Amino acid sequence: MKDVAVAAGVALKTVSRVVNDERGVSPETTERVLSAIQRLGYRRNESARVLRAGRTASIGLVIEDVADPFYSGISRAVEDVALGHGSLVLSGSSGEQPLRERELVLTFCSRRVDGLIIVPAGSDHDYLRPELDAGIPAVFADRPGGLDADTVTCDNAGGAHTGVTHLIRHGHRRVAFLGDSASIFTAAERLHGYRRALRDAGLPADETLISMGPPERAGAALARMLSGQAPPTAVFTGNGRITVAVLRTGHRLAMVGFDDFELADLLVPGVTVVAQDPVELGRTAAELLFRRVLGETGPAARVELPTRLIARGSGELRPPDLP
Amino acid sequence: MKDVAVAAGVALKTVSRVVNDERGVSPETTERVLSAIQRLGYRRNESARVLRAGRTASIGLVIEDVADPFYSGISRAVEDVALGHGSLVLSGSSGEQPLRERELVLTFCSRRVDGLIIVPAGSDHDYLRPELDAGIPAVFADRPGGLDADTVTCDNAGGAHTGVTHLIRHGHRRVAFLGDSASIFTAAERLHGYRRALRDAGLPADETLISMGPPERAGAALARMLSGQAPPTAVFTGNGRITVAVLRTGHRLAMVGFDDFELADLLVPGVTVVAQDPVELGRTAAELLFRRVLGETGPAARVELPTRLIARGSGELRPPDLP
C-alpha cells in the first residue's frame, strides 16, 4: 500500500480510502491510485485489516466428517449463507473425537472467527464458555451442546416414532431397533422415539431387539437377533450408515431407516426412510449465527426441524405370518 | 498480552517468549507468566501473529461442490494432510462457475493463505499468474489449470477406455457414451478414451450414440437414442451423477459408469464402474502443495492416478441378440 501511495504520489491514507470506496477522494486521484494498484498488482492484506478492524469475516464450522453426505450437505448450506454475508468458512472434521473438536474450536477462536457452528462431538463443552463470554457467538447444530447457545436439531424422537409406528401399522409386532452408540445424542433420542412408539401401540419392549453401537457392528447385531428365539419381523435403523450396513446383510425384513440417501428409491424394494434435511439444518444454523454476529442479543434460540416419512416399499412389507 | 505482562510483572516480550516456548526464560518467570495467562484467559491473537510472521498456517481449497461425494472425499483428505502440517483449510464451492472460482481464489489470496488447491472450473486462469509469481504455491486437482503448476489428475481417458473395452469384450458393438458438458476437461478426456476404445476394437464411431451435457439431460438423451434407428445395446456413463440419472430411467442395458458410488453393489444388477479414488487425489494434491509451501522448488509435477474397473454385473450383460 505504501508502494502504491508512492507510485500514485499520494498519502497512504488516500490509497486506503480508494481501496475501501470511502467518499472524499477526487475522481482523478482515484483514477491515479487505481492505475497504480493495477500496475503494481497490489492486493490488500486481510490479516492487517483484521488486526485493525477486529472482524475477520470468517466463521468456523466443526462437523463430524465432511465426507459423510449428511454433513457435507450442512457444510454446503453453511458455505452459501456465509458467502451471502461476505464471509468465509474455516471448516474441520472432528471425527466424533471430543479432543479434536476442542482443538479445532480453540484454533478457530485464536484466529478470531466471527462465530462458530459446531456439531458437538463430546458432551462436555465447558472449554467453550470463556470464548462465549468473550463474545464469540456459537450455534450448536444437529445436537445440543449443553451450553446456553442457539441450537438447531431435528425432531429425532418424533421421526423415529413416526417410522416405527409406520411399521407397526403394517402389522409388525416385533420391530428391532439398530442405533448408533448410545452416547451420541441423536441416537439416544431416536431410541426414545422408538420406545414411545411401542408404548403408544401397546406393544411390549423387548430389550433383545435393541442394539446400540457403531455401524460396522450393526449387521452382526441383526444376525444375532434373527437367529434368536423370537426374531423381529421388521427393523428400524437409527441412521444412514446403519441402514446401509443392514442392507448389505441381504435380509428380507420390513425396514424403515432414519436419514434419506441417494438411490434409496432404486433398490428393490425401495427403502422407506424418515428423512431429515441437512441443507435446511445448515442454513438455519448459519442464519442464526449471522444474526448474532450482526449484534442480535436475547435468549438462546432452540429450533427443531421436522422430519418426513418417505414410503418406498421396504416399510410397507407385511410380516410373513400376516398374508 | 500486555495485560498478561503487567499481571506477571514482566515485559511484553517475555510473555511472547513463554507463549512461543522460546528458550531464555527462567522456570520461575515462566511459571508466573503461565499462571497469569491462565488467570486472564489469554489466547494469542493469530491475526497479529500472521501479520508479523507472514505465514498464515492455512491453505485455500476450491472445489466444485462440497455436497458431491467425490469432492467431499477430496476435501476430507486435504483436511487431514493439512492437519498433519498444523494448517487449517479455507474451503469454498465454485459450483462450476469460473467467476465464483476466481472470486474465491482471490479472497483466499488476500487472506494470505500459504497455498491453494484448486479444482479448476473455467479454462482461463490467467488471473492466477500474478499470485503464483508472488510466490503463492498452487496445485490443480482433478483437472489441469492451464498454468505451469503442479497438477494431479486421474487417468480419465484410460479409465474410459477400459470401461468401454469391457463392454465391447462382452459382445457389444453399439455402445453409447453419455458424458458431461464437453467443456469440462474430464468429460472431454473420457470421450477421447471412449473413441479410442472403439477404434482399437475396429468398431465404427456413431455420433448419434454420443451425448454430452449436464446430468439432468442424460436420461432424455438416452431415451432418444433408444427410440432411434439403431439403438445402443450398452451405455458408458461419464460420471457418477450421469450414472445415477441413467439408472433412474429404468432401462435394461448393459452399463459401465465412471466413478464408484455407495450402494452400487446393492442394485440389481450391481453396477460395474471405473473407480477413481478421491481420497488419494486429495491426499496427493495436498502433499504436493505442502512440499512447495515448505520451500521445494523445481519444475511443476504432473501426477496421474490410475483408475480401477470394478465388475458387478451391469457391465457383464450380453447384448440381446447374442444369447
Added chain:
DNA sequence: CTGCTTTTCGACAACGTTGTCATGTTCCCG
C-alpha cells in the same frame, strides 16, 4: 578480583491497515 561468556530480560521497531484529527483548498451565500 578481573575479564570473559552465558543467561535472562526489556525497549523498541516493524508488519499493513484504518480511525482520528488536522490542514489546506474550494465554493457558496449574504
Added chain:
DNA sequence: CGGGAACATGACAACGTTGTCGAAAAGCAG
C-alpha cells in the same frame, strides 16, 4: 469580499505480535 461549510488530502497513532539488539546479572576461568 468576508465567513463559514464542504471537500480533498495527509500525518500520526494504534491494532497485537515478534525480531533485533542491548543491558544487567550471573557464572566462570585465570
